[in-house]
Amino acid sequence: MNDRDLPRIVPLIDLRLSALPMPVTDHLPESRISGTGQLTDTLGRPLRDLRISVTDRCNFRCNYCMPKAIFDKDYAYLPHQALLSFEEITRVAKVFVAHGVQKIRLTGGEPLLRKNVELLVEQLAALRTPQGQALDITLTTNGSLLARKARELKAAGLQRVTVSLDGLDDTVFRSMNDVDFPVADVLAGIEAAQAAGLGPIKINMVVKRGTNEHEILPMARHFRGSGIVLRFIEYMDVGATNGWRMNEVLPSSEVVKLIHAELPLVQLEPSNPGETAARWGYADACGQHDKALGEIGVISSVTQAFCGSCNRARLSTEGKLFLCLFASKGYDLRSLIRGDASDADLSSAIGHIWQGRSDRYSELRSALAPDTGFGGRRVEMSYIGG
Numbered sequence: 001m002n003d004r005d006l007p008r009i010v011p012l013i014d015l016r017l018s019a020l021p022m023p024v025t026d027h028l029p030e031s032r033i034s035g036t037g038q039l040t041d042t043l044g045r046p047l048r049d050l051r052i053s054v055t056d057r058c059n060f061r062c063n064y065c066m067p068k069a070i071f072d073k074d075y076a077y078l079p080h081q082a083l084l085s086f087e088e089i090t091r092v093a094k095v096f097v098a099h100g101v102q103k104i105r106l107t108g109g110e111p112l113l114r115k116n117v118e119l120l121v122e123q124l125a126a127l128r129t130p131q132g133q134a135l136d137i138t139l140t141t142n143g144s145l146l147a148r149k150a151r152e153l154k155a156a157g158l159q160r161v162t163v164s165l166d167g168l169d170d171t172v173f174r175s176m177n178d179v180d181f182p183v184a185d186v187l188a189g190i191e192a193a194q195a196a197g198l199g200p201i202k203i204n205m206v207v208k209r210g211t212n213e214h215e216i217l218p219m220a221r222h223f224r225g226s227g228i229v230l231r232f233i234e235y236m237d238v239g240a241t242n243g244w245r246m247n248e249v250l251p252s253s254e255v256v257k258l259i260h261a262e263l264p265l266v267q268l269e270p271s272n273p274g275e276t277a278a279r280w281g282y283a284d285a286c287g288q289h290d291k292a293l294g295e296i297g298v299i300s301s302v303t304q305a306f307c308g309s310c311n312r313a314r315l316s317t318e319g320k321l322f323l324c325l326f327a328s329k330g331y332d333l334r335s336l337i338r339g340d341a342s343d344a345d346l347s348s349a350i351g352h353i354w355q356g357r358s359d360r361y362s363e364l365r366s367a368l369a370p371d372t373g374f375g376g377r378r379v380e381m382s383y384i385g386g
């Protein structure tokens with residue numbers, strides 16, 4: 001099987017504008033792949049986790065993801081008709097579930113900006129795995145609208161949320177979101193999510209050396225014993241607009257050392273295969289994990305790559321399938337979804353795409369000298385979700 005048999009690949013100058021529709025008959029491989037839940041890629045990795053971006057818009061301008069200088073007032077967002085509808089998203093999600101997906105994460109941009117997103121949650125929550133299991137439906141948000149939406153989302157079937165929060169100090173937080181948004185409103189959103197039962201809640205803090213590393217200990221002290229899992233994410237060279245430099249990365253090993261010096265930690269086993277975070281539990285006086293104190297996580301895509309167990313696919317808000325967060329090419333599924341392709345056609349196309357997957361960007365990057373770029377122009381994280 002070679003690239004000629006796979007659906008059309010679109011070079012990533014600006015995918016949103018340059019994608020070509022995919023005529024069904026010409027490009028779909030003869031051999032059919034149906035949903036058996038056993039699909040693996042060229043590195044033997046199963047397809048278990050689907051991240052769906054439901055909007056390319058956001059009300060924050062975090063400089064490591066959507067720098068204001070690029071995503072300014074003249075930035076051309078996708079027209080609404082270009083976005084997959086909730087029904088189209090649910091249809092393609094069903095096909096992914098038949099291929100083995102057990103977890104769906106809604107992302108963006110900021111997913112809560114998508115009008116009535118709880119209706120999509122309801123549709124996805126009704127899906128079942130081939131074994132009849134409910135899916136793990138979760139959502140990543142900047143928390144700005146969470147206080148208003150938490151109850152509706154829970155009622156619609158959302159199980160958990162992950163909230164991005166890069167500091168507790170209001171000045172630091174406002175400068176990192178770059179829209180002067182107050183930290184108090186995000187903390188209120190986290191409280192509302194906890195009250196609505198959207199847990200266990202996870203908090204994602206991107207650590208950028210020279211910007212917010214002094215917030216690591218205040219954050220750890222604040223969430224320790226709260227039942228909320230705080231994760232520290234190494235600053236990544238996602239996309240092509242955040243001006244990433246290796247010397248602004250604070251390796252997770254230093255984060256763990258810093259916290260351990262004040263709040264002793266003990267390493268924990270991964271809770272599931274493909275988990276991105278390495279887990280560290282707060283220790284009691286005997287050095288054992290004290291569950292009441294909880295745990296933290298570190299996500300070390302730069303210094304400790306975890307591509308070997310990466311079972312994640314990403315669907316952009318207009319139906320392009322990406323096989324890696326650092327991808328520089330995508331597959332246009334929307335023309336299949338909006339064309340005359342059957343679900344079996346869609347299943348076969350997705351099957352062939354995943355089977356041919358060999359992505360392991362972080363592993364390859366870590367073998368290179370710092371700041372050595374490679375590969376094509378990477379897709380923006382705000383477009384396919386983190």
Ligand code: SF4
Nearest residue numbers: 307310324325360362
């Ligand atoms: S770099 Fe790509 S392949 Fe590696 S873990 Fe991240 S998304 Fe997966």
